[in-house]
Amino acid sequence: MRYKWYVPYLFIFLALIGLFVFRLGPIVLALIMGFTDWSPFGSPEWVGIENYIDLFTSPTFWTIFKNTIIFSAVFVPTIVVFSLLLAVLLNKGLKGTTIFRVMFFAPVITSTVAIGIVWQWIFSTDIGFINFTLRTLGIDDPPSWLSDGRYSLFVVAFVYAWKRVGYYMIIYLAGLQDIPRNLIEAARVDGATKFTEFKYITLPLITPTMFFVLIMSTIDSFKSFEIVYTMTKGGPGVASTTLSYYVYQNAFELFQMGTASSIAMVLLAIVATITYINFKYKSKWVQYRY
Amino acid sequence: MEKNTFFSKILFYLLLILIAIVMIFPFYWMFITSLQPLQAVYKYPPEFFPKKPTLDNYKEIFTKFNFMRYTLNSLFVATLAALGQLFTCSITGFAFARMHFKGKELLFGLILATIMVPVEVVIIPEFLLMKWFGWINTYLPLIVPSFLIGTTGIFLMRSFYENIPMELEEAAVIDGATPFQVYWRIFVPLSRTPLSALFIISFLINWNDLLRPLIYINSVEKFTLPLALINFQGEYSAQWNYLLAGAVVSVIPILVVYLLMQKQFIEGITSTGLKG
Numbered sequence: 352m353r354y355k356w357y358v359p360y361l362f363i364f365l366a367l368i369g370l371f372v373f374r375l376g377p378i379v380l381a382l383i384m385g386f387t388d389w390s391p392f393g394s395p396e397w398v399g400i401e402n403y404i405d406l407f408t409s410p411t412f413w414t415i416f417k418n419t420i421i422f423s424a425v426f427v428p429t430i431v432v433f434s435l436l437l438a439v440l441l442n443k444g445l446k447g448t449t450i451f452r453v454m455f456f457a458p459v460i461t462s463t464v465a466i467g468i469v470w471q472w473i474f475s476t477d478i479g480f481i482n483f484t485l486r487t488l489g490i491d492d493p494p495s496w497l498s499d500g501r502y503s504l505f506v507v508a509f510v511y512a513w514k515r516v517g518y519y520m521i522i523y524l525a526g527l528q529d530i531p532r533n534l535i536e537a538a539r540v541d542g543a544t545k546f547t548e549f550k551y552i553t554l555p556l557i558t559p560t561m562f563f564v565l566i567m568s569t570i571d572s573f574k575s576f577e578i579v580y581t582m583t584k585g586g587p588g589v590a591s592t593t594l595s596y597y598v599y600q601n602a603f604e605l606f607q608m609g610t611a612s613s614i615a616m617v618l619l620a621i622v623a624t625i626t627y628i629n630f631k632y633k634s635k636w637v638q639y640r641y
Numbered sequence: 642m643e644k645n646t647f648f649s650k651i652l653f654y655l656l657l658i659l660i661a662i663v664m665i666f667p668f669y670w671m672f673i674t675s676l677q678p679l680q681a682v683y684k685y686p687p688e689f690f691p692k693k694p695t696l697d698n699y700k701e702i703f704t705k706f707n708f709m710r711y712t713l714n715s716l717f718v719a720t721l722a723a724l725g726q727l728f729t730c731s732i733t734g735f736a737f738a739r740m741h742f743k744g745k746e747l748l749f750g751l752i753l754a755t756i757m758v759p760v761e762v763v764i765i766p767e768f769l770l771m772k773w774f775g776w777i778n779t780y781l782p783l784i785v786p787s788f789l790i791g792t793t794g795i796f797l798m799r800s801f802y803e804n805i806p807m808e809l810e811e812a813a814v815i816d817g818a819t820p821f822q823v824y825w826r827i828f829v830p831l832s833r834t835p836l837s838a839l840f841i842i843s844f845l846i847n848w849n850d851l852l853r854p855l856i857y858i859n860s861v862e863k864f865t866l867p868l869a870l871i872n873f874q875g876e877y878s879a880q881w882n883y884l885l886a887g888a889v890v891s892v893i894p895i896l897v898v899y900l901l902m903q904k905q906f907i908e909g910i911t912s913t914g915l916k917g
Contacts, residue, residue, distance in 0.1 A: 352739065352740070352810060352814050352820050352823060353814070354740070354819075354820045356742070356743075358740070358820055359736045359740040359741070359742035359745075360742065362732050362733065362735060362736035362740065362820070362821075362824070363732075363733045363736045363737070363748070365728075365729045365732070365733065365788055365789050366729060366733040366752065366789065366790075366791070366795060367748070368789050369729075369786070369788075369789030369790040369791070370748070370751060370752055370755070370790075372770070372789070373763065373767060373770075373786055373789055373790050374755040374758065374763060374790065375751070375755070376766065377762070377763040377765075377766035377767055377770075378755075378758060378762060378763060380766040380769075381762050381763065381765060381766050384765065384766070437660065440653055440656060440657055440660075441657075443653055445650065445653055445654065445657075449903075451657050451660075451661055452903075452907070453899075453900070453903045454661050454664050454665050455660065455661070455664050456903070456906075456907055457664065457665070457668065457896070457899070458664065458667075459910065460845055460895055460896075460899050460906060460910070461668075461849075461892050461895065461896070462848070462849035462851075462866075462867050462891055462892065462895075463849065463851065463867075464849070464851050464867040464870050464871060464888075464891070465671075465867075465870065465888040465891050465892045466667070468870060468874060468884060468885070468888050469667045469668075469670065469671045469885065469888060470667060472670070472671075472674065472881055472884075472885065473667060473670060478682075478683055478685060478687065480670060480687065483685070483686060483687055487686075513663070513664070513667075517664070518910065521907055521910075545649075570757065570759075573759060574759065574760070576761070576852060577851045577852065580851065580855075580871075581851070581871065581874075594761075595759070595761055598761040598764075598765075599761070599852070602764070602765050602768070603768075603855075603856050608765055608769070611765055612765055614761075615759070615761045615762040615765065616762070618759055618761055618762065619758065619759060619762045622757060622758075622759055623757070626757060
């Protein structure tokens with residue numbers, strides 16, 4: 352193909368605007384806004400690191416920080432283990448696998464709002480299905496799952512894991528199908544049991560996929576805004592408020608754009624650090640060679 | 642595939658069925674609740690198979706609560722946004738796959754790097770920008786970004802176009818085709834499969850999105866389905882029958898298309914790595 356030097360830039364023109372106006376520009380702007388007192392009704396005022404000092408000395412912020420870590424600590428291991436379990440089961444070559452796969456993946460394509468509402472209904476205190484079951488089992492005074500600060504965060508994290516597990520299951524399935532058949536057959540010829548086969552062949556060879564699932568689900572766990580907003584609005588109090596929801600609350604309910612930007616920067620720093628740590632240490636346990 | 646003994650088969654099926662119940666029950670519970678009048682919904686113990694299913698809740702939400710309007714709004718926004726993705730991702734992917742220009746690697750790297758950035762970081766400046774444009778309470782903030790940003794879509798299209806043989810392109814060039822004609826007349830028609838996957842995914846994301854409609858749309862008549870549901874949940878929190886009928890309305894179109902084209906859905910979502 353022959354073309355003038357500027358033609359390719361015309362082809363990527365839209366994406367370039369997007370990159371600079373909607374991605375790089377906003378990242379820089381958010382960084383700057385974090386150092387200001389910025390309400391959309393007044394003019395922004397430079398306050399230096401005051402927003403960060405306020406944040407790091409606020410017990411509320413640390414509660415929310417802890418909530419975010421707990422949310423990830425529930426979500427990520429659940430995803431890493433259960434999506435592998437589902438994938439292994441679907442990889443057994445049983446009849447009807449497709450139907451099960453379609454069912455397990457259905458929550459992935461369903462809107463978080465609809466899912467949040469349904470689970471809110473299932474977990475509701477007086478007439479919810481869960482508490483009906485618990486009462487039937489003889490527990491007379493089952494908890495108010497979503498309005499009790501001891502449970503709400505865990506319930507929300509569980510529901511989000513329920514929604515996302517099918518996605519990671521498909522990723523594991525692709526990984527499992529990449530394992531060379533001859534390795535498994537060789538192990539069987541040598542008399543490997545199902546368990547040793549899984550431990551010494553499947554598991555080591557699935558580590559690159561597991562690593563990918565680990566990174567992606569960790570980042571996923573910080574995107575909890577929609578599920579938190581739908582199910583608890585961060586409540587009761589701040590019991591289920593995560594950083595992602597806290598940014599929204601400060602920016603669009605309290606209109607503290609400066610504070611909200613500084614929280615967003617904390618979130619960005621966490622995501623960047625985890626991605627970095629994951630990449631740095633993956634060579635220690637990821638097996639790339641067959 | 643491997644051979645399973647009879648007992649391990651039974652065990653696997655039991656496990657699969659158990660998991661399937663956990664994954665499907667909420668959908669079932671949503672459907673049957675939406676088919677019952679309010680007093681039946683509040684009946685204790687709950688009915689697993691409603692004795693007198695009725696479509697009254699649906700009639701109500703479509704007539705009294707304007708859900709037809711919200712459905713059409715969602716359809717409009719999601720379709721335009723998905724079309725925007727098709728155009729932008731394919732033309733950008735084409736340039737990155739088949740053209741040479743200064744800064745190509747750097748720009749592509751930058752586009753890919755922004756994928757890790759959480760939406761919370763960019764949404765506040767984006768909001769101020771949209772406000773500055775005077776676009777608050779219009780659909781422009783929900784549609785225009787889809788014409789400008791598409792990291793994973795660009796990546797998907799670039800990978801696809803890189804594998805198209807040179808001969809096709811050369812034949813067209815000999816016939817005097819311009820780069821745009823090569824893109825439009827040869828590459829686009831060849832890429833129906835990735836484009837339809839991309840359409841499904843971006844339609845889905847925009848149909849399901851809550852954050853952007855929530856911060857940009859104020860007038861009730863402009864609400865999309867997720868926003869209408871949230872609003873309804875706030876106003877009529879005890880009316881589970883209507884609320885769940887509304888949830889079903891927002892889920893059904895996606896679910897039907899998903900059941901018809903589950904393969905494309907699953908492959909599309911996993912190949913683009915997009916969040917469903």
